[in-house]
Amino acid sequence: MTLLRVIVLELIALFVDDGALALLILGLVALASLLALWGGVPAGLIAVLLIVGYGAVLAESTMRFARAKRAKRRAP
């Protein structure tokens, strides 16, 4: 049972490491999907949203981690 639990947890960890990163990606995909379903938005705009959104999410996640690490090291 412990092995099964470990395997399930590891499988989840395949996709989710930083929870905020995963949530931001899912939020971005949900937003792009809603805009596509709505139909009033040109497909080109959805493409730009996906590219810029992924880039912004990546930058936010790495910088947030680095800032937290810096703050931790600076703390007395």
Place this chain on the structure above:
Amino acid sequence: MVEFSESTAALWSTLLASFLASLVELVEAFTIVLAVGITHTWRAAWIGTGLALVLLAAMVIVLGPLLAFVPLAAMQFVVGVLLGLFGMRWLRKAILRASGFIALHDEDALFREETELLKTRSGSARADTFAMLAAFKAVLLEGVEVVFIVIAMGSTTGLMIYASAGAVLAAVLVLCIGLLVHRPLSRVPENSLKFVVGLMLTSFSIFWLGESLGVVWPGADLFILALVALFAALSFGLILMLRHWQRALAEGAPS
């Protein structure tokens, strides 16, 4: 000519992404199987590995045919989301490792940890089971990642044979080098490989998500290369900036 270039780009990017991602995973699995074989018995290592491979094969046999019933757009969407989560996780970690905020992955350290753990349990009555389970778990978990990548890359592009070939090539390479050197493959540039794979999977994710949502990419499959170049530039920019932060922190200067 354009037709040829598009299909060639899709073919090579599928083969390369599958090969590199599988290589990273298989090197990690190999390290633990090697630790089990050297510190305990090769019998336990082979049984654990064999059982995991049977389970992985069963997963492919069950899941493979089911995928044929899923509409392409739905498949592109689901795979796009999963590859996004998977690829961005690797890319983020590779950027943080390259900039010094996370320690580099060390196969030698992993090997030492695993052998120490196995040695502490070698006296127990269940040592055989424990060693076998260690090999089983390593091969199964790393293997699931390989299966996911092969299915994700192959099913959405219709290039399952090339995606599988990439994984098989990686397995043959790791086994051949492993049998020759008989020690952890610590000289494999794991972080660089993860960086490249992260870039490719992230680009595939955006491409397929876009296609499933009605986006027609300029240049069709060739646009994946543009996405890889774009995210490579962004990632290198982030690495440079974070290295600057790291240096400033080491020197104690505010930034």
